Amino acid sequence: MDIELGSIIAYRQWVLGKKNNLPVLLPTIMSSTPWPYGTVEAMCHIVRSHHAPVRGCTCGIYAMKTPPWENLRIPRELPVGTFINGTVELFGKVIIHEYGYRAQYGRVTSLSDIVDCSMCRQPFAIGSNKLTYLTIIVPHQVRPIKQTKRIIYAFCDECRNKAYEKAKDKRAHGISNVEILATAAGVIMEHSIYLELTSDSEVREMYEGIRKLYLSD
Ligand SMILES: [Zn+2]
Ligand SMILES: [Zn+2]
Numbered sequence: 707m708d709i710e711l712g713s714i715i716a717y718r719q720w721v722l723g724k725k726n727n728l729p730v731l732l733p734t735i736m737s738s739t740p741w742p743y744g745t746v747e748a749m750c751h752i753v754r755s756h757h758a759p760v761r762g763c764t765c766g767i768y769a770m771k772t773p774p775w776e777n778l779r780i781p782r783e784l785p786v787g788t789f790i791n792g793t794v795e796l797f798g799k800v801i802i803h804e805y806g807y808r809a810q811y812g813r814v815t816s817l818s819d820i821v822d823c824s825m826c827r828q829p830f831a832i833g834s835n836k837l838t839y840l841t842i843i844v845p846h847q848v849r850p851i852k853q854t855k856r857i858i859y860a861f862c863d864e865c866r867n868k869a870y871e872k873a874k875d876k877r878a879h880g881i882s883n884v885e886i887l888a889t890a891a892g893v894i895m896e897h898s899i900y901l902e903l904t905s906d907s908e909v910r911e912m913y914e915g916i917r918k919l920y921l922s923d
Contacts, residue, residue, distance in 0.1 A: 719790065839859065
């Protein structure tokens with residue numbers, strides 16, 4: 707069933723990023739193009755003549771019927787990246803799928819400041835000084851454009867200290883904190899990888915910027 711009138715509030719997650727020194731939300735960890743500020747209109751990158759979304763195609767603005775992060779809170783074997791959770795208002799033409807929607811228009815309506823520790827999945831407020839972030843930037847080629855993939859892992863104090871404790875012998879051989887956390891997160895080191903530690907206050911600042919830029923009307 708497609709809805710032509712009214713609007714729907716749906717859930718989605720973004721990756722926190724930066725573009726031209728401004729904080730942005732990236733639609734996925736593979737994206738280098740930020741989610742635009744204000745209302746977004748879907749465009750089809752497969753069939754130019756499409757008025758997105760089109761049934762049978764993949765175009766449209768994606769969002770979920772239920773919060774995807776609730777499923778992610780289940781402890782997993784492998785740590786997952788950190789996402790900013792929020793809601794979007796979808797309107798225009800909306801195609802309804804089993805778990806979510808593809809819409810013609812979308813607008814960010816709320817953003818949560820709660821993120822989960824990538825290791826133990828416990829939720830913490832950004833800026834509560836209980837998280838350390840490991841940012842991983844990997845250049846990769848998605849033809850025809852060169853993109854960078856950015857993943858942020860969050861470590862609560864307990865998980866971070868556990869990782870440091872476990873690696874204390876390696877530290878004597880010069881392994882750095884950033885490398886210790888990358889190992890704990892299961893990151894496979896490549897020489898093209900760029901790693902940095904980002905403090906909670908820095909992430910808080912980015913998050914405040916995001917709220918101003920995406921939620922102002
Ligand atoms: Zn399409
Ligand atoms: Zn933890």
